[in-house]
Amino acid sequence: MLATATSATLVGVNGHVVTVEVHLSTGLPSFTIVGLPDAACREARDRVRAAVMTAGLEWPKHRVTVNLAPSGLRKGGAALDLAMAAGVLAVTEQVPSSSLRGRAFLGELGLDGAIRPVVGALPLVDALSDRVVIVPREAYHVAVAAGSKEVYAVGTLGQLASVLAGKAPWPDPPPDPPPQRRVCGPDLRDVVGQPQARRAIEVAAAGGHHLLMLGPPGAGKTMLARRLVGLLPDLGREFALAATRVQSAAGLPLPTGLATSPILRNPHHTATMAALIGGGSATIRPGEISLAHRGVLFLDELGEFAPSVLDALRQPLEEGVVRVSRAAGACEFPARFLLVAAMNPCPCGQAGRPGSCRCSDHARQRYARRLSGPLLDRFDLRVMVQRPEPDALLNGARGEPTSAVAARVAAARARATARGIETNAELTGTQLEGHTRLTDGAREVLRERLQRGLLSGRGMHRVRCVALTLCDLAGDEPIIDESRLAEALNLRANTGKLLGTAAAQ
Structure with missing residues (x-):
């Protein structure tokens, strides 16, 4: 039978x-x-x-x-x-x-x-x-x-x-859960000072631009990064379904229904290649970059990650997917995430302060080599985060709360959605040309930087995307002039000089 x-x-x-x-x-x-x-x-x-x-x-x-x-x-x-x-x-x-x-x-x-x-x-x-x-x-x-x-x-x-067997009816379904409410995370209002870093995380959230923060210990890098996810709007059904699918496959505890809030993943710097990218021996599982799909992947102490693990991020950052092939089979995982990283300028963290750094030249060079030039080039935003002034800390002057900044971020993302994309970071070269206009002065600035080798082709494209995000946050027309371009370039500081790398901006 x-x-x-x-x-x-x-x-x-x-x-x-x-x-x-x-x-x-x-x-x-x-x-x-x-x-x-x-x-x-x-x-x-x-x-x-x-x-x-x-x-x-x-x-x-x-x-x-x-x-x-x-x-x-x-x-x-x-x-x-x-x-x-x-x-x-x-x-x-x-x-x-x-x-x-x-x-x-x-x-x-x-x-x-x-x-x-x-x-x-x-x-x-x-x-x-x-x-x-x-x-x-x-x-x-x-x-x-x-x-x-x-x-x-x-x-x-x-x-x-x-x-x-037809002896009983189907049981009643479980009662409907209460409506999901987004859990309020730490507020941006708690951050004292750091105007440029606050501006950077607002731009990163609005345009989906990857962000690297470099500065000494205690400057507030981690504090800022943990508040970025609160600036992101809730996920639509399509993105919520994709994100929940990955989290469900990984066995993470899920809310009732779909996970509509962007997730923050913060792996330890000892994470292996399989833990970060995905893989496994008998069963292929999604890694941290897939678990952060449509959310934020925060890599604290970036300089302590294994260089091979960091370089494995380069392809997923460009394509939004990761393809894992093992003896047990091959899988493709979604990996469209916002990368936020924080690191010290040297092993002791005091580089840039005369007479304070205790690291030898060899130690600093070895530390800097952990970040390859191609990976550094994929960060649209690179900001130096210095310790706040004593008066600012003692006076306790507060900045804007998360709710006010999140409203501007939502408005900027709405303008990106009208272009047929989710964020400005996803714009191709053809789309960027069709949606923006460079003034003659801004074009000359870009030409001069390209000729001097201060910008790569990808870097020029990213700078223009950031400038467009700045226009969206201000509610202006997508016309990139010298002032917008100057701010975009300022948010892409040459952190490679302090790290001792030769990465192009």
Whole structure:
């Protein structure tokens, strides 16, 4: 006898439909799973057997073979448990085989028959959006947010068997959660002084420009970076769905429904290549750059990261995706994030202050070599952050709050959206030419800097994008004159001189 159920498995951040075929034949009692299951998937034979028997249902005393099709796709995790159990119940005629048609089953089974949530519920349900999906109660609202045709939530295997056998109606769905409210993070008003750095994070938030802050310890770099994510507007449905998909695949705790607030990821400087970029041996998982998709990736103590790890950021920063190839397979992860980095000018942090730096020339050069020229060139904004003046600290004069700056950022992003893009940093050269106009004076300034080698071609493009963001923040026409260009160039300071690198601006 044969019964078929539908489920899905997770590969990277995408779900793939899996057909679970359950075959019952004569022979010694056994339970075999084929079709490239991983260790967690193979262990389902024990979970499914115990759950069926605990629910008071009959376990077959025959040979049971479960095939997971397509056979060439590796299956991982416990999301297939529920489909296997439904197939066993159908093949033993405890529920009609017709009750499985047009329906998909997702969930991990406990030994007590409870149906538990699984990692990657959102992409798994998204892969099955054209079917009726049965999920654990904890995953109901995520499944509904994925746009499935019809979703039912069940709590136990016994409850599901009663429904499929026609002995009970579908249980009521969990109550609707309260409306999501954005958690208020630290306020920009807490920052004392630092007018240029405050201006830089406003421009970074408005235009999606990557930001590097360089300065001595205690100057407020980390304090400023942690307040940048509060300036970003909430994500629209498309971006929220993409960001939640990655976070769900990584097993992060999710809010009820979609994650509409931009996320801040702050990995430690000892993070490995796989932790930052993504990868793994048996299972390929998204890294920190993908978890920060449509949010902020903050790299504190940038100079302490391994140079090879930092250079791996260069391609994702340009393309917005990262492609990870391993022996277990290849995956493409989204990685459109705003990079904010902070570092000291030297190992002791006192470079630039006469008589204060304790580092040798060799130590400073080795520290500076951790940042390659191509990576430094990808930072649209580079600002020096000095310690505030004593009078400013003692007087405690406060600047604008986050709410006021966020309003300007939202207005600037609305102007970018009218151009058909999310942020000005995404403008191509052709689009930039079509949406902006350079005055003759501004064009001469750029020509002179290009001729002297102070700007690369990419640097010139980035400076113009920053100047356009400055126009948007001011509500002006997109005409880049000498004053706008001068401010954009000032926000792209030659930090390479202090670091001792030869990177082009």
